[in-house]
Amino acid sequence: MSREPIVVAPGTTLGETAQLMRDLDVGMIPVCDGNTLLGMITDRDIAIRGVASQLDPASGVEEVMTKNVLYCFEDDPIEKAAKLMEDAQVRRLVVLTRDKSLIGILSLGDLATRTEERATVAEAVKAISEPAFH
Template sequence: MKVGHMMSSDVCVVSPDDSLREAAKLMAEYDIGSLPVGENDRLVGFLTDRDIAIRAVARGLSPDSRVREAMSNDVKYCHEDDDIESVAKNMASLEVRRLPVVNRDKRLVGIVSLGNFAGSGDSRASQDLLQGVAAPH
């Protein structure tokens, strides 16, 4: 199975110039823990609830600080036509629970998460991913 068949395609995106408050409100409204950061139709970062807590709040940034001050710039991603087993292994090795999904033009088309794998019916891929992200550090 390909990632494009199981990913979540309804994705909220924030701008690097949006406030952390705006990003946190979106996360709360949609009950999500991460947001891709886009600028000029390109994926330029990724912001998680952990980034807000660790990179922003713990460093004393205000809720009006910009997303760019807390986001991860080194964005890992997969392609919509990648096989789910290889993506699961990659996510496990990166120890991440979610990845942005891009097309071959590197345009954001979705997000794939641990939950998508659990619902995919591919128990091997789900198990590989869960073992990688749940392993003690």
């Protein structure tokens, strides 16, 4: 997992967040109050919920962030994290301590490059990549 991810506060503007995403070359940033995870802001949230709704770029990310965030705990088995990603068809998973403090983000790339569980990774990639509607 990527440890100590860059985060934004709920009042950070959409414009500042979009610039940060551009500069970091990322599409998702956790929204936190200290170490407490409040939600996630994605480039899609900014485009679909912000720009398409004609929100001012000075609006805070809390207006468009995703509040229900999928997560795993730092001591969960990798298979459990992969299964969560498969079931939700997501490529990234927030990693929390047992007291629910944010400590990292686990990506599909992390699974692919940092684990020997090739079957687990292959199954996760297949399930995540399948269209939701058949």
